Amino acid sequence: xxxxxxxxxxxxxxxxxxxxxxxxxxxxxxxxxxxxxxxxxxxxxxxxxxxxxxxxxxxxxxxxxxxxxxxxxxxxxxxxxxxxxxxxxxxxxxxxxxxxxxxxxxxxxxxxxxxxxxxxxxxxxxxxxxxxxxxxxxxxxxxxxxxxxxxxxxxxxxxxxxxxxxxxxxxxxxxxxxxxxxxxxxxxxxxxxxxxxxxxxxxxxxxxxxxxxxxxxxxxxxxxxxxxxxxxxxxxxxxxxxxxxxxxxxxxxxxxxxxxxxxxxxxxxxxxxxxxxxxxxxxxxxxxxxxxxxxxxxxxxxxxxxxxxxxxxxxxxxxxxxxxxxxxxxxxxxxxxxxxxxxxxxxxxxxxxxxxxxxxxxxxxxxxxxxxxxxxxxxxxxxxxxxxxxxxxxxxxxxxxxxxxxxxxxxxxxxxxxxxxxxxxxxxxxxxxxxxxxxxxxxxxxxx
Numbered sequence: 348x349x350x351x352x353x354x355x356x357x358x359x360x361x362x363x364x365x366x367x368x369x370x371x372x373x374x375x376x377x378x379x380x381x382x383x384x385x386x387x388x389x390x391x392x393x394x395x396x397x398x399x400x401x402x403x404x405x406x407x408x409x410x411x412x413x414x415x416x417x418x419x420x421x422x423x424x425x426x427x428x429x430x431x432x433x434x435x436x437x438x439x440x441x442x443x444x445x446x447x448x449x450x451x452x453x454x455x456x457x458x459x460x461x462x463x464x465x466x467x468x469x470x471x472x473x474x475x476x477x478x479x480x481x482x483x484x485x486x487x488x489x490x491x492x493x494x495x496x497x498x499x500x501x502x503x504x505x506x507x508x509x510x511x512x513x514x515x516x517x518x519x520x521x522x523x524x525x526x527x528x529x530x531x532x533x534x535x536x537x538x539x540x541x542x543x544x545x546x547x548x549x550x551x552x553x554x555x556x557x558x559x560x561x562x563x564x565x566x567x568x569x570x571x572x573x574x575x576x577x578x579x580x581x582x583x584x585x586x587x588x589x590x591x592x593x594x595x596x597x598x599x600x601x602x603x604x605x606x607x608x609x610x611x612x613x614x615x616x617x618x619x620x621x622x623x624x625x626x627x628x629x630x631x632x633x634x635x636x637x638x639x640x641x642x643x644x645x646x647x648x649x650x651x652x653x654x655x656x657x658x659x660x661x662x663x664x665x666x667x668x669x670x671x672x673x674x675x676x677x678x679x680x681x682x683x684x685x686x687x688x689x690x691x692x693x694x695x696x697x698x699x700x701x702x703x704x705x706x707x708x709x710x711x712x713x714x715x716x717x718x719x720x721x722x723x724x725x726x727x728x729x730x731x732x733x734x735x736x737x738x739x740x741x742x743x744x745x746x747x748x749x750x751x752x753x754x755x756x757x758x759x760x761x762x763x764x765x766x767x768x769x770x771x772x773x774x775x776x777x778x779x780x781x782x783x784x785x786x787x788x789x790x791x792x793x794x795x
Contacts, residue, residue: 428661428692429649430700430727437610439735440698440727441650447583448608449548451488451496452652457549457603459502460538466512467558471592476553477502479592480599487600487632490710491643492653493679498603501547506555507537513560518589520564531569531585535577544577549606551599553588565589566598568605597636604633609647610731627738628757630706630721635753640715642676644736645690645704646725660691665795669780671787672720674707687787693794695773698728701739703777705788706761716748719761720779720788722770741768764788 432440449455459480461473477500485498509530516530517523534552535544544550554561566589574581586602588594605611612634613623627634632641648654662668673687693701706712706721722739729735741762746755762768767778780789 426656426659426661428659428694428700430694430698430725433698433728435728435730435733435735437605437608437731437735438727439610439646439650439725439729441646445608449606450652451492451498451607454497454499455548456499456501456546457551458542458544458547459500459551459553460534460542461503461506461553461555462534462537463506463508463555464511464513464558464560465508466514466560467555469506469555470557471555473502473504473506476556476592479590479594484597484599484603487597487641487711488603490676490678491648492651495653496651498549503538503541507541509533509537513555513558516560518554518560518565519562520567522565527569530587531575535575535582539577544582545580549603550582550585551588552585556590556592561589563589563591563594566602568602595636597632597638597641600641601632601636604643604647605731607651609633609643609650610735612736613732614734615732622754624754624757626734627723627736628754628760629716629752630723630738630757630760631736632711637753639748639752639758640706640712642706642711644702644723645675646692646702646723646736648675649690654689658687658689660688662691662693662792662794664694667791667793669789669791671783671789672703672705673785673787674709674712675704676710676712677707677786678710691790691792693773693775693792695775698726700725701770701773701775703790703792707786716752716758717761717763719763719766720777720790721761722768722777724773739768739770741766 429442430440431442432438432445444450459477461476463469481500485500488496488498510533517526518530538552556563566587568584568586570584571582574583575585576582584606586599586606588599588602590598610633612627612631614626615623624635629635629638629640631644631647632638633643633647645654645659649659660668660670668691670688670691672691673689675689689704691703693703695701701722702725703720703722705719706715707718708715722741724737724739726735738757738760740757740760742759745759746752747759749755752758762777762779764779764781767776769776774795776793778791778793780791782788
């Protein structure tokens with residue numbers, strides 16, 4: 348049996364979910380648009396802070412012990428550079444884990460339900476659509492997590508027919524709450540006769556891509572204020588998939604990232620025109636499913652538990668720190684060691700930090716346009732889609748890979764050997780000194 352919350356059943360939204368809630372008790376994540384939908388007038392979300400404001404914040408932090416000396420935050424398992432989790436939707440604060448989301452540190456089981464409609468005869472089979480997403484999505488996460496997480500798909504081997512025509516649901520990116528609620532009620536009711544939802548951690552509903560009413564731009568995650576009940580199990584979110592066959596590269600990895608409390612890193616233009624990728628470009632799958640270097644940022648890996656505390660260097664304020672960063676996407680050594688430092692963090696405020704990591708040509712970064720040391724800002728108080736991460740362009744006058752990059756101005760953002768860049772607002776200078784024999788990047792970070 349299942350239950351979709353009625354309007355009068357609504358309670359407070361789940362922790363961190365601050366998005367617009369539908370009358371039926373649901374909040375929707377915007378899925379990644381297909382390439383033809385990219386466009387927009389620039390709506391700047393960049394943080395503007397004066398030097399005086401920065402120094403005031405750092406002084407306050409130092410007084411509180413968050414930047415130098417013993418600290419309350421140091422008692423956190425993540426250390427004193429771990430930003431606190433805020434009420435922002437998918438906050439990048441990582442001092443605690445939001446228990447409403449499954450943490451990908453073990454095997455998680457995902458059911459994949461294939462939905463057909465009375466107004467269309469499917470042109471593909473569930474087996475073919477499964478192959479569109481797996482094992483590619485599982486392999487992506489296995490590489491990114493250094494083998495700590497396994498996503499195990501359980502595809503239903505036949506089509507499950509919906510009770511209404513595909514056109515009746517008016518499926519589209521900005522879907523009305525009423526029509527989306529009808530789609531979910533019908534889908535779960537139809538699948539419940541075939542699926543025991545209590546066996547699964549993740550639910551994928553995959554619509555017939557050739558049905559006339561299916562819009563591939565509508566792929567997204569739907570969150571429930573009050574969990575949906577099916578087979579005596581709480582379902583807090585469902586991934587609704589409407590992709591074409593074959594689908595966009597890495598689109599399911601992006602949507603699955605939301606299931607693990609990761610935010611959208613792209614910016615959505617208010618008028619639907621212009622660039623969506625000005626915040627992070629090709630870096631991290633939560634920015635673009637088309638990115639050349641979709642490996643999750645080191646900050647995301649730290650949040651998810653894929654990086655251990657001793658792999659994160661918390662850089663002190665008012666000093667020069669020299670350290671070696673191993674390539675983020677490189678697998679750990681076979682001798683059982685974790686692979687050394689993979690992320691350096693400069694705490695710049697109560698909810699802000701600079702993150703520094705090395706991006707090479709391993710694993711999910713094998714197609715990266717430029718290799719080197721990447722710098723980015725993290726804002727734990729910014730919600731999904733509001734610029735929680737912004738890559739620092741260390742080569743602002745140039746770009747790279749114009750024929751392949753989703754945003755060429757940031758494709759060459761990493762620093763190379765011998766290069767130095769000062770992040771003025773944060774009073775931090777990063778110099779790449781050399782490369783080690785093992786492929787690491789030696790950096791000098793001067794703060795204050």
